[in-house]
Each structure stands twice: as structure tokens, then as C-alpha cells.
Amino acid sequence: MAFRAVILGAPASGKGTISSRIVKAFGLEHLASGDKLRVNIAQNTPIGKEAKTYIEKGLLVPDDFMVKFIANELKQIRSSTWLLDGFPRTIGQAKALWEVQKLDVVLNLVVPFDVIIDRVKGRWVHLPSGRVYNNNFNAPVVPGKDDVTGEDLVQREDDNPTVVLKRLEQYEKLTRPVVEFYKDKGILNEFEGRTSDEIWPKVKSIISNFLPGQKIGKL
Ligand SMILES: Nc1nc2c(ncn2[C@@H]2O[C@H](COP(=O)(O)OP(=O)(O)O)[C@@H](O)[C@H]2O)c(=O)[nH]1
Numbered sequence: 001m002a003f004r005a006v007i008l009g010a011p012a013s014g015k016g017t018i019s020s021r022i023v024k025a026f027g028l029e030h031l032a033s034g035d036k037l038r039v040n041i042a043q044n045t046p047i048g049k050e051a052k053t054y055i056e057k058g059l060l061v062p063d064d065f066m067v068k069f070i071a072n073e074l075k076q077i078r079s080s081t082w083l084l085d086g087f088p089r090t091i092g093q094a095k096a097l098w099e100v101q102k103l104d105v106v107l108n109l110v111v112p113f114d115v116i117i118d119r120v121k122g123r124w125v126h127l128p129s130g131r132v133y134n135n136n137f138n139a140p141v142v143p144g145k146d147d148v149t150g151e152d153l154v155q156r157e158d159d160n161p162t163v164v165l166k167r168l169e170q171y172e173k174l175t176r177p178v179v180e181f182y183k184d185k186g187i188l189n190e191f192e193g194r195t196s197d198e199i200w201p202k203v204k205s206i207i208s209n210f211l212p213g214q215k216i217g218k219l
């Protein structure tokens with residue numbers, strides 16, 4: 001079956017956290033634009049070098065770059081059941097995606113900015129997998145190490161307070177109109193909350209209208 005969704009939300013609103021729960025519960029492909037860009041930066045690819053110049057300043061990477069980048073990443077996904085995280089982030093990107101692919105549902109996480117500022121301070125990531133941790137929410141079993149691989153966790157350069165403020169400003173100016181775009185399409189679902197644990201059950205029930213849950217283990 002085909003099911004195509006997008007998850008939206010301000011920086012650190014919990015897109016990655018909720019997406020990982022969606023993947024566990026429904027077994028669909030998760031494509032996170034930020035994670036893919038950071039892998040390119042870590043590998044010092046031409047894409048990574050160019051994207052880094054914007055990301056380190058808290059600016060969005062230009063639309064034409066991102067549309068091409070994500071179109072190529074989507075081609076790598078065999079399945080027609082996927083969740084896009086971190087893309088689209090502008091009206092230009094949303095229109096370009098809609099041209100080639102109609103979506104079934106858009107999830108928008110609405111989390112207060114004071115919560116976001118606090119979360120960013122404690123965010124640690126395992127770059128190769130995109131797994132995220134937080135000192136006050138889901139700390140790794142071994143401090144500083146990824147639970148699955150034991151590899152080092154890092155804090156993102158763009159998670160420092162100055163850059164975060166720039167990213168929030170970019171979100172307000174450029175990404176909030178994307179929410180309106182999908183509201184007009186009649187496929188937007190908004191989820192308000194201060195924690196992922198209160199948001200998750202509401203997200204899960206919306207997606208259950210489209211997809212059967214994963215069998216827990218094979219009977
Ligand atoms: N305290 C707290 N931290 C959370 C919660 N949900 C996610 N986080 C953490 O907040 C940070 C941002 O979450 P993330 O999923 O990366 O957000 P994204 O930037 O929207 O993808 C990460 O360090 C998460 O571990 C929550 O409910 N409470």
C-alpha cells in the first residue's frame with residue numbers, strides 16, 4: 001500500500017523523536033533532511049560542504065538545492081510508504097513536492113518555544129543513524145555513547161543558543177506558511193503539547209486510520 005506523510009514542527013519540537021516512534025509502530029521509511037545533510041557534512045561531500053555554509057549560520061539551505069537533494073533521496077527509497085521529516089520547510093519546497101507527489105497526511109507538532117529552547121541545550125545525536133538523545137528526557141545508557149552502536153554522541157554545531165534563535169526566526173518566516181499550505185489542502189493534523197509522550201498517542205491514532213500497526217514480534 002502507498003502512504004506518504006510529512007512531519008512539520010519548529011526546531012527541536014520532536015520531529016525526530018516522534019518519527020522514530022512512527023517507524024517502530026508502522027514500519028515505514030523515514031527520510032530526515034537534516035540527518036542526511038549532516039551525514040554529507042561528516043563525509044565532507046560537495047553537498048555537505050555547500051549545505052554547511054548555511055546550516056552553521058542557522059539559515060535554510062536554498063530551495064533549488066534542497067528540492068534536487070530530496071528528490072534524489074526519495075528515489076533511493078524503494079517503498080511507496082514514507083515519512084518526510086524536515087522537508088518541506090518553505091512554500092517553494094512544498095509546491096515542488098506537491099507537483100510530483102500528493103501526500104496523504106501532514107503532521108504538525110506545536111510545542112511552546114520555551115520548551116524548545118530548553119530541549120536544544122540537552123540534545124545529543126548519533127550522526128550516522130540520526131538517533132537523538134537528551135540529558136533530561138531520553139539519556140543514553142552509557143553517557144555520550146549511542147545505545148545501539150556504542151559510538152560517540154555529539155552536540156550539533158547549530159544547537160548553540162545564537163544559531164537556535166536564527167533558526168526559530170527562519171521557522172517563523174519561512175516554514176509557518178507551509179502549515180497554511182497544507183491546511184488549505186485539507187490534510188493538516190496539528191498536535192499541541194509540551195512533551196512527546198503526550199503528543200505521540202494522538203499522532204499514532206491518526207496514522208492508524210491509514211496504516212495497520214506493526215505486529216509485535218512474529219506469531
Ligand atoms: N525533555 C524532553 N525532551 C524531548 C522530548 N521529546 C524530544 N525531546 C528531546 O528534545 C530534543 C529535540 O527532539 P528532536 O526529536 O531532535 O526534535 P526535531 O529537531 O524536531 O527533530 C532531542 O534531544 C530529544 O531527545 C520531551 O517530550 N521532553
Ligand SMILES: Nc1ncnc2c1ncn2[C@@H]1O[C@H](COP(=O)(O)OP(=O)(O)O)[C@@H](O)[C@H]1O
Nearest residue numbers: 011012033034035055059060061066086087089
Ligand atoms: N528542507 C530544508 N530546507 C532548507 N534547509 C534545511 C532543510 N532541512 C534541513 N535544513 C538545514 O539543516 C538544518 C538542520 O535541520 P534539522 O535537522 O531538520 O533541524 P531540527 O532537527 O532542529 O529541526 C536546518 O536548520 C537547515 O539549515
